[in-house]
Amino acid sequence: NAGVTQTPKFQVLKTGQSMTLQCAQDMNHEYMSWYRQDPGMGLRLIHYSVGAGITDQGEVPNGYNVSRSTTEDFPLRLLSAAPSQTSVYFCASSHGTNEQFFGPGTRLTVL
């Protein structure tokens, strides 16, 4: 199993650009989520999904969209990037209330 994979590893955007952060898992986990982590801070939940076709907002959803068309994939879309969205983004997945597996992260800089 590859576990949780994220692409890209690094990205630089200009203010106003849009992009999609990709997340995929091959463990057939129904639960997937996106976090952001700003320098020196803890993780904050952006959006999560409890299964294909079901998504919900976390603590900091503004500026981000998600969809879950398959069990494996959970992309995070930035519609119009802002400098405040400069952060490290982690995707995670789990089965029920069991161990949550994290991806390696995407480091995003918005100029």
Add this chain to the structure above:
Amino acid sequence: DAKTTQPNSMESNEEEPVHLPCNHSTISGTDYIHWYRQLPSQGPEYVIHGLTSNVNNRMASLAIAEDRKSSTLILHRATLRDAAVYYCILRSPGGQGGSEKLVFGKGMKLTVNP
């Protein structure tokens, strides 16, 4: 969401046991207690989780109070690699109006002295 309270930081010595406390006085009967850690410049890493009984795995032990309002993560022999931020998190099973979401707090920084 039920909250947890941890000290901001703790120090321990290498090769000694360390007990990391967590209070969760508003825990519900179905909430699981999860512990994760984050080493410097890395993503979070699962440590252990439990519901009512004490749990052991290769990384640590989790001792849960009888009333479930507190728990303790036990590292039996701290190593320099255990220096990290440790997060104690409650996670509900979802359904019946609940949510499985895992919400991280500020965590507790563990320093391990050589």
